Amino acid sequence: MKPLLGLLSICVLALVFVSVDVLDADNSTSVSSGGISVQQGWVRAVPWVAKNTAAYMTIISSRTDNDQLLSASTPVAESVEVHRIVKTGRMMEMQRVDDLEIPAAGEVELKPGGYHLMLIGLKPVPAEGETVSLTLHFKAAGAPVVDLPVRRPAGY
Amino acid sequence: MLWPILGLLYCYLLVGQSAWGQQEPLPYDQTFGGDFALQSSLGRTLSLQELRGKVVVLTFGYTSCPDICPITLGQLGSVYKGLGDSASEVQVLFVSFDPSRDSSEQLKHYMDFFDSSFIGLTGTDEQVEKVADQYGVFYLRRDIGSAAGYTFNHTSYVYLIDQAGKLRTFYDLNEGSQGLITGVKSLLQVGAAQ
Ligand SMILES: [Cu+2]
Numbered sequence: 001m002k003p004l005l006g007l008l009s010i011c012v013l014a015l016v017f018v019s020v021d022v023l024d025a026d027n028s029t030s031v032s033s034g035g036i037s038v039q040q041g042w043v044r045a046v047p048w049v050a051k052n053t054a055a056y057m058t059i060i061s062s063r064t065d066n067d068q069l070l071s072a073s074t075p076v077a078e079s080v081e082v083h084r085i086v087k088t089g090r091m092m093e094m095q096r097v098d099d100l101e102i103p104a105a106g107e108v109e110l111k112p113g114g115y116h117l118m119l120i121g122l123k124p125v126p127a128e129g130e131t132v133s134l135t136l137h138f139k140a141a142g143a144p145v146v147d148l149p150v151r152r153p154a155g156y
Numbered sequence: 157m158l159w160p161i162l163g164l165l166y167c168y169l170l171v172g173q174s175a176w177g178q179q180e181p182l183p184y185d186q187t188f189g190g191d192f193a194l195q196s197s198l199g200r201t202l203s204l205q206e207l208r209g210k211v212v213v214l215t216f217g218y219t220s221c222p223d224i225c226p227i228t229l230g231q232l233g234s235v236y237k238g239l240g241d242s243a244s245e246v247q248v249l250f251v252s253f254d255p256s257r258d259s260s261e262q263l264k265h266y267m268d269f270f271d272s273s274f275i276g277l278t279g280t281d282e283q284v285e286k287v288a289d290q291y292g293v294f295y296l297r298r299d300i301g302s303a304a305g306y307t308f309n310h311t312s313y314v315y316l317i318d319q320a321g322k323l324r325t326f327y328d329l330n331e332g333s334q335g336l337i338t339g340v341k342s343l344l345q346v347g348a349a350q
Contacts, residue, residue, distance in 0.1 A: 046226055047219075047269035049262055052304050054222045079303040085223050092224050093309040096300045113330060118222050120304045152230065 034141030035063035036102065041148040043119070044112075045128035053125070054083075054116035055134060055148055060107040061141075068139040069100040076132050078121030085113050102138070112153065126150045182316070182324040182342055189315075189323025192287040194251065197264035197276035204321055211246045211343045212317035213336070216293045218254035219266045220304060224312050231333045232314070233270040238337065242344050243273075251287060252278040253295045253308065291315055291323070316340065319347050 030039040041057030061067060072080040082097040100115070102108055110116050117134070126132050130150045137143050193203035204212065213232060217225035232248050239246060250267060252258035255278045258266075263276025278284060288295065295310040313326040316339045324343070327336045 044222075044226060046222075047266045049219070049265040050226075051220050052222045081302055081304075083222075083302075088309075090311045090313075091294060091296070091309045092312050093298075094223070094300065094307050096302055112223060112227055116223055118302070118304065120302070153227075 031144045031146045033144035034067075034138065036061050036067060036138060036141040036144070038136065038144060038146050041134075041146050042153075043126060043132045043148045043150045045150050045152045046125060048125045048127075050125055051122060052077075052118055052120050053122060054112075054118055055080075055132070056110045056112065056116055057146065057148070058107055058109045059102055059136075061102050061104060063102075063104050063141065065140065066104050067102040067141050069102060069136060070139055071137045072117055072134055073137070074119060074132055074134045076122060076124075076126050077119035078123065080134070081118050081120065082115065083118045084115050099139070102141075128152060181346075182318075182339055185323040185325060188290060188292045189317065190290045191321060192290065194277040194279040194283060194287065195260055197260050197267055199260060199264075202275060202277065204317070207247050208321055209245075209319050209347075211319060211340055211347070212321075213246060213248045213340065214251065214291070214315040214317060215249070215313070216251045216253060216288060216291075216295070217310065217312070218252050218308060219258050219262060220254065221308070222304075224310075228312055228314065228329055229267075229270040229274070231329045232274070235333050235337055235340070236271050236273070239340065239344075245344060245347065246340060248274045250274060250276050251284060252276060253284050253288060253293075253310070255279060255281060255284060257305075291326075316343070318343050 030037055037060045039058045039060060041055065043055045044053050046053045069082065074080060082100045084095045084097050086093045086095055100108065108115065128150055132148045132150060133145055134148055135143050135145045191204045193201050196202035215228055217228065229250065236243050236246065236248060252263060258278050263278060267274040267276045293311055295308045297306050297308055299306050314329055314336060315326045316324050316336065318324050325339060329336065
């Protein structure tokens, strides 16, 4: 019985640490506009010689109709595009997405290895700890501005 | 209902590794691997032969890559730092298959962000392609109509080379870096015993 108890306590501890880690990761503000809210956004800190970086966030809709993210813009980059990483066989492929569908009463998660907003032509590269202001242009929900922290994701 | 099972599995892995720390010896890769020499971020040509005696962790990518390559290098940075004192017996190499945008200088600054000991390598398109072929790496230059210019479809594995320059195995870090850590440590143990 004792080894099992030991195992269980390690389990509980492990789960506690995992959840604390997840909570810590969300140090961003959330913004809403026209029934769409943007949460847990962040920008990847990259080397100062990098030309591009990526922004991630969760877009949550409480709208009764589908909406689309048409474009985005930020003062720190020449252009912003929606991209998606797709794994086909052993290859990782980056695809461009023209209009990102935001389903009614649904959510779209932009995260590493999936969708991202690619900030292209950085001027200059935002440093870790800085904030990047990003305007999202939705077809119906308007153009909320989100302030995203620049950080290295957990694990590096 | 899945959580308790996952929890137990996690515990098993956790306890299994510390208490019954016997590791299977790493196999040798029978298909891929081999020596190469490329232009490096050290400002000179570097050959794999020069790194005999070190465990080499090799990966491929390009610095304009916004999502996959920095994730891999970030993971390698934390694996490397986690090795503590034995990190000096490990060398991380990043081969760029985008020589027209990744100069040695660009690679040096890019590597520094993840760890200043990491070495970036590149060469002519032909040289890089040869090394990629040796290791079973695929990359395909593509135009996706992005303002970022061309991109690459590519494999993103991390290759583990032993102190004798032999390729032992490779890892997909999308599944986490624990496998790589275990592999590196087992090679360091064997190295220390010799
Ligand atoms: Cu992208």
